[in-house]
Amino acid sequence: MNSNQYGNLLRALEVERDCRTLLLTPTLETLDTPLSGLSSGHLTKPICRDSLYDELLALIHGIRTGHREDTPVSIPERNQVKAPRILAVDDNEANLKLVMTLLQDCKINAEGASSGFEALTKARKKPFDLVFMDLQMPGMDGVEATARIRDLDSDTHYTPIIALTAHALADEQERLSQQGFDGYMPKPISSRQLNELVREYTGYDCKASGTSFKISEIRDTGRILRPSNRRIQQDCMSIGESIQLAAGKADLAEELFSMLLEQLHSDAPKIQALWDEGNHEELLECIHKLHGATRYCGVPELRAAANRFETALKCKAADREILKDQLTCAIDRLQNWSEQTDWQSLFREQQRQPEAY
Template sequence: MEERVRELEERISLINAERERARRVLDDAVDSLNVPVSLGQSGDVSDVLESVASRIRSLIDVGEIAFFLISEDGLDFSREWCDPPESADFFESERTILVEDGTVAWALGRNKPMVMTSSDGTPLLIHSLTAQDEPLGIMMACIEGDPGRVMDISLAFVTVVLGAAAGVIKNSRLYRMINDLNGELRGKVSRLQESEAQLAEANQAKDRFLANVSHEIRTPLNAILGTAAIVRGKSPAEMDRALDVIKDEGHALLALINDILDLSKMEAGFLDMDEAPFDLFELLEALDGSYRSEAKRKGLDYSLDLSKDIPRWVIGDPIRLRQVLSNLLDNAVKFTSSGGVSLTVKSLRSDGEKLTLSFSVSDTGIGISKEAVPRLFKPFSQADGSTSRKYGGTGLGLAISRKIVRAMGGDISVESERGRGSTFSLDVEMALCDPPVVHVEADKERGSLRPLSLLVVEDSDTNRVVVEAMLKDMGHDVTAVSSGREAVRALSERRFDGVFMDIQMPGMDGLEATAIIRERGGPVLDRDVTVIALTANVMKEDKERYLAKGMSGYLSKPVRREDLAEALRDVEPGEPRRSVSGRYVLDMTGLVERMGGDRTIAALVLETFRSDLAKIVEKIKTSVENGDFRKVRMGGHSLKGAAAGAGAWGLKIVGHRIQTAAESGDGEMLSDLVEELILEVDEFEKSFSEGGE
């Protein structure tokens, strides 16, 4: 009986011990449930994991513990926290093994504890950190003692604690992401507000610009049109004065257009800068001669001050440098009513091969307020909008000047005070060079040109008449045509010393005509004839493209007499001119020569081509109507080959153009070419019926 009582007492004691142990576990678990709140206020993942580890140790008897987290982008799985730090190598080794055997992937897929044995025999507790079914990582902990004594309720609370911790980590990431997005949004809002302010300022500048440009364009146009209206019937002296007015105002209008084009090119990143030797003294003397007289007309003093160490010959872009200095001197004279204007040039430093030149333009004019200085170098801006009405100008000059100077490796600045004048300064780096060798005899020989035979190709009646008149006034023999097709025809019937070729023309443009001129075995008599482009396209890449297409030179519109004269210096007189009537349409002589002089065979070839021509033309017309570009291309190719064999150069050219248009799918062009084809066929039949050449 006593033994039975002792057994009962022992069992009661064990039950009481287990109950006390369970009570302590429950108390610790309840305490651990408060962890997420305090962790959420921390925001630091390391602090979160350290607190979680402490709660886990209060629930289960564990020693070393580590947390591995998946990165926010899901591309990395790395150790985030470990205690003690020296156990890091152990956990890294175990992590590698568990990843390779798939245990980690399995643990991440279930939100339950898992007890297993490590590679060195240590009991391991592995549990995922999961928030709202999204695995964020795993916990690995070394169990001390018998794993079998770990209570299920303790493991259940571990799951609760880790789930709460995972929620805190996820919320922390979301909070940080929201903060980042808010920061980005605030930045975008700030940039948007700044852009709106800039847009409003740009709109105001645009309005001022349009008003100024309208004024600047209408002023010379009014003078040109008004002078032209009143000069009719006047005396020769009055006519000469009127022509001087028209010329001066035309140059003013051209200068404005050039400024707008310059700014457009610069904004697009196409600022053309040349590097060539030039005489700096000659440039400065030319400016001095021009602006000294301008200043004198306004009753102003003018001075040019050069330091003694200024070199004469340097390498740079004299045209752009003169453009900048001219703009500064223009403004200085324009905005100064009394006192004077000066240009000062100094050499700041030199390394033997390069030097820095400093240019300063000073005046005693109206000056600029401190508030207005930042606006000076912005496009379409002036210090005071009212100045454009009083003094004229668009506000482009200084913006263009700064871009040019910066392209030269320097910068431009201004010092000014309202009512006390201004000083604009710029520094540019240039290389030193020796004077170029001048071949006097060669220049004299080139300067004495005999009358040349010239072809002008221009679709604009006005431009064609102007260029033709200027060339004839120089004493040259000029033939003028209005299309690329007419140009090729003229060159196939007569030799010319040079061709002035418009680029943009309806039908066959200048580039296409030049390609035919340069074609080996083509219809023209002289495929090496000088071809000079006439175009309003002034971009550097346009010039390079024209030269690459076979053109010999380039002149920009509006063309000046001196530009034409300079271009003609490179035109060498060719062989004596001879006419070959009808060669463009049908080169019978060439066909006979290719047939070894046998006219019977040549006639047979020609008759065969005529019989095939109607079929080819009909096939092309039908295919164009049906929109079958493949058949059109084949028809154009057939026409090109057959016509070349028969010496019908005009039809051969049309066939090539039809083939090219079909390859690019240009239906509108093909419709025009069908009409041109019909005309060429009519001319061919007419030439054939007249016996060819």
């Protein structure tokens, strides 16, 4: 069958027959096709038993488990390697804040930059031991900033640069290497991967700094389930997931959620205006930033809606307007929830009970 036939089959199963489907693909490349937006679940081959079990449990019973995550361990020994100088670059304020918080918790001398120009300015003033570079930024993007930082390298100093990317596509690793990157880290940021990359490129062990934290790895392949025709719609907000994504820090989770609400206040009318103008290029940039912000908050419905609409815009899918309307509804639901709920108290209650996470 061709892609259109597969799409019709998935649509018939998911919508007409209210049957969950699990998409199995060799790579994550289908995240950029309409097929991934139609299926309820998505796994990449080779299939691991635990991943398959978790996905089936979610599809059949609506239960998301976290047993695949290892228990974080704090190592009491002192770190023998001097804390490195690390630069984090991201134009999304929430993304940058989370990375900076995790690095600072490791007793690392970290600096942040919100644009490629700012990153280059900081790199010219002093060398860094490692750089985390977002790829998509207005003005000077991550690729150009990396190329210019490479020009600053000398025989006595080389700056490892790690790309921060939303999709870890199969062919993207080679392309990033050709563009001057030493590695990549997929969003949302995983504390385990962050620790491993810092240790690999600087020799500094974050765990040995005495800090014990963990961010659950939530990927778009584990998207929120499409509400069943026979079941009530799922909640639009999860306090627990927000805290997990903020490294178990309730105060940071509250601040990131507040930043998202502030962003939605300006994004909601902007999305509709750009759509009405037919300015899909600027609309895609707006949705990409919104999707990035949702990755660090417990807003599964909005995250999934933003992901589907972003994918549809990239592929110029025929159902873009439907997906745009779904995103608008998800924004409205979250804003209504925030107005009708004392969510600050919910976060602060969890802050007084950190052992729950």
